[in-house]
Amino acid sequence: MPGLVLKWELHKGRWRAWVIWVDTTYAAPEIRHAWLPLNEIRPAKSNINVWNERRR
DSSP states (O other): OOEEEEEEEEETTEEEEEEEEEEOSSSSOEEEEEEEEGGGOOOOOOOTHHHHSSOO
16 A cells, blocks of 8 residues: 655664555545554655656
8 A cells, every 4th residue: 555654763673664644445545654664665666757758
């Protein structure tokens, strides 16, 4: 689920991130936030060319 990392922290020798996201697994979407370990986080796909190729 996409989310926004607000803070990184080294906790007991392991990195974790304070993340906020919209949980859409329920009937009514809810805003969630939690400390997540690195194994639960993956980088978002990005394409810098989307910005570089646009008309100005």
